[in-house]
Amino acid sequence: MCGVTTATAGVLRVLGPRDLAEVRALLARDPVSHCFVASRVLTSGLDTWRMGGELWGWTEDGELTSLLYLGANLVPVETTPEARRAFADRCRRIGRRCSSIVGPYDDVAVLWSMLADSWGPARDIRASQPVMVIERDAPVRVPADPLVRRVREDEIDILMPACVAMFTEEVGVSPLAGGGADPYRARIAELVRSGRAFARIEDGRVITKAEVGAVGDGVCQVQGVWTAPELRGRGLGLAAMGQVVSLAREITPTVSLYVNDFNVVARHVYERVGFHQTATFSTVLF
Incomplete structure (x- = not known):
């Protein structure tokens, strides 16, 4: 897919191996929330075939600001308002390929509001899903089952x-x-x-x-x-x-x-x- 320039001087394009350093830096802003996309990136090196999907990037003034993973799931990452509009426009034009949209609440809610008319109806919407973490130094507070x-x-x-x-x-x-x-x-x-x-x-x-x-x-x-x-x-x-x-x-x-x-x-x-x-x-x- 060729880059598409919009009135906001942003560019949407499919990312590849040469973009790996920028992508990893963006994912590092929230390693927990972006774990799924990071896993695809790390195992594939941004090779589309190995990744099992495409990773779209939104660049403004030469800086990569937002990502959208499109595979079996559609997963937004750090999307700005301009990126959401561009991503949604492209998604409407290519049609739905995924079985779900999943990710941070704000990103998903806005993307879905833009896609519902063309991609809907949804089979189900899980509007609130707490993301939970136990950090490296935090103790496990219950006895563990050694048979697992x-x-x-x-x-x-x-x-x-x-x-x-x-x-x-x-x-x-x-x-x-x-x-x-x-x-x-x-x-x-x-x-x-x-x-x-x-x-x-x-x-x-x-x-x-x-x-x-x-x-x-x-x-x-x-x-x-x-x-x-x-x-x-x-x-x-x-x-x-x-x-x-x-x-x-x-x-x-x-x-x-x-x-x-x-x-x-x-x-x-x-x-x-x-x-x-x-x-x-x-x-x-x-």
């Missing part, structure tokens, strides 16, 4: 049903729908092989599990937290989360996650472990 460990490659088929159940419960649709079975299994297998899938497995079934879904610059993001429904309310998830933090800290010193504000039980668990809120995300689901 890294999942082995020969246990992928045991882990998969729990991952599907969690995703379906959380998002409202199965990740296997519409031809998604093979890509979803490949994603879970990748997490297992990289040592980023954790679970307590007994007698061939998953009791509790979680994954580190993104690894940014000094920060990782825990996703997919799940306990078997028939075992909830027994404190298993609390102890499991304590162990997940310990295992995740072997990947990066700071551990983050985000959670729906209406999930009071989960929020209470994370607070007891030692997480605290640093920002608020929103998600628009299609």
Whole structure:
């Protein structure tokens, strides 16, 4: 995509490897909120094929001020009002390619207000999702479950049903729908092989599990937290989360996650472990 100059003298363009230093500097403004995009950037070096999407940049007076990741998710980063207008205009023209818009509350709310007429209706809007962090030096305040460990490659088929159940419960649709079975299994297998899938497995079934879904610059993001429904309310998830933090800290010193504000039980668990809120995300689901 060629650069597009607007009346505000800003330029929107697809970024590539030569932009890596500027992109990393922009992401470093908030490593927690920008963990997902940073993970894509760090693993791909801004090679579009390896990144699984495009990273758009908005430049004003020669300075990179805003980013928008466009892949399976649409993720805004540090967007200025001018950048939001330019990003939204381009998104309207190319049509919706993503299954969700997710990111900092203000960025998502404004982008969605500009895109709703052409991209809507949304299947669901999660307007308030606390972003929570436990920093490198913060103690884990609960006893950890030593039976929670890294999942082995020969246990992928045991882990998969729990991952599907969690995703379906959380998002409202199965990740296997519409031809998604093979890509979803490949994603879970990748997490297992990289040592980023954790679970307590007994007698061939998953009791509790979680994954580190993104690894940014000094920060990782825990996703997919799940306990078997028939075992909830027994404190298993609390102890499991304590162990997940310990295992995740072997990947990066700071551990983050985000959670729906209406999930009071989960929020209470994370607070007891030692997480605290640093920002608020929103998600628009299609």
